[in-house]
Amino acid sequence: LELSKSTFELMFEAALPAVGFSMFRLTDDRSSTQAVHSSITTFGKIDAGLFDKDLWKTQAKTEIKDSLKLCSPVYCVEFGRNGMMKAVQLRSASKTLPIQASFFKYKSTIRAGQAGGAYIFRPQASAGPAFGNTPSVILTEGPVCSHVRVIWPHANHIVRLCQSSDEAEKHGIEIENVVDVQTDNEELVLRFETDIQNGEKFHSDLNGFQLATHTRYPRKVALEANFFPMTSMTMLSDNNFRFTVHSGQAHGAASLHEGWLEIMLDRRQSDASDGRGLPVGVIDNRPTLSTFRLQLETQAQKTDSIQPSLLCHGLGESVLHPVQSFALSDKASTLPKQTSYVQNQLPCGSYLVSLRSVVHSQNGLQLSMLLHQKGYDQSGETSLCENAPKLSFSQFFRGFSLSSVRNTSLTLLHDYGPVSLTHPIHLTPMEVSSFKLTVAPAKS
Secondary structure, eight states, X not given: XXXXXXXXXXXXXXXXXXXXXXXXXXXXXXXXXXXXXXXXXXXXXXXXXXXXXXXXXXXXXXXXXXXXXXXXXXXXXXXXXXXXXXXXXXXXXXEEEEEEEEXXXXXXXXXXXXXXXXXXXXXXXXXXXXXXXXOEEEEEEOSSEEEEEEEETTEEEEEEEEOOOOTTGGGOEEEEEEEOOOSSSEEEEEEEEEOOOOTTEEEEEETTTEEEEEEOOTTTSOGGGGOEEESSEEEEEOSSEEEEEEESSOEEEEOOSTTEEEEEEEEEBOOOOSSSSOOSOBOOOOOEEEEEEEEEEEOSSOOOOOOOOHHHHHHHHHHHSOOOOOOOOGGGGGSOSEXXXXXXXXXXXXXXXXXXXXXXXXXXXXXXXXXXXXXXXXXXXXXXXXXXXXXXXXXXXXXXXXXXXXXXXXXXXXXXXXXXXXXXXXXXXXXXXXXXXXXXXXXX
């Protein structure tokens, strides 16, 4: 671990408008009392003297005596003596679920004349602990976010809780991993061991559109046959809890025992004999970032639905489409401090997939707009829909008006007819709808 004395992380909460931007000015004011520095506690072989004591409240301890705890308005997360997560309390329901997070590794082997390689996952046996030595731990506590950082020689694991006021984002526990696999023929996974009684079933998404149910067959098929693609989320559920892992990247996921959920992070394969066309091994590993959000929900009633809740969809969208930040020079001071191109929110459960210009002609600017109406479990939290009115295309945009809207295929090649500008927008559940919008010429 290398600590920089010239690079810092600034955190503040901002309410951003939809389909728009906000501009914030950063100034160096050493006398300001609004900026609060984090307090830092180190455990293990980290020299607390690396931190500037004039800026940070620091203390150094040799080890974690019992446990650590971080709390937000929604969760309290407990960490064990090695700094890894061991339990999560859902504060609104006063319920605690043991969730033990650990890193494991699989060793590749040759079985039935087939070796593991670039395209083949061929584990030798069950996974073993990935890191044997005791890690160093840094606890950072601040008014906006607090986190526990666990450091091994080739892995950096962060669990972060933030005091967000956003209804969806505050229900997520952020996990960030940076791993650098240096051992040949090794597959690294992050495993969560819980008390959820999911039997032999777990769920993962199909390209972000819906969840599929997978059944584990531990004695009928090889271990690797129980792994499935996880494009954006995976879930364990029983009659009491739903435990969802949202991902910012695609991974492989499995539930090899009841209550377990493990996610592939990275791999290194020196063997090039899997016979799938790549004549070299996968040995060009680099430090690899993976980001997740953990979400714990209670089941208000027994349900067979595997649709995510509205909160689950909202949190997943924030992971897949984070806020984009840009640094501008002082010459950009003439830009407005805040701009939004929409004036109303979309119908409940609807998401803007894309909005782009298609052609600019004398008839006006034409835009392509794709909307996704997601299916969701209506037995859970529905407060996100309480203030969602019916909306027409004429009421959606700000700053310009539309002269026509036409329903088209996703490729815009097939025209399915006009759409009323004033009637409420109707979207078919679990479908992506495509529209071609014509912007009315500006009045002179």
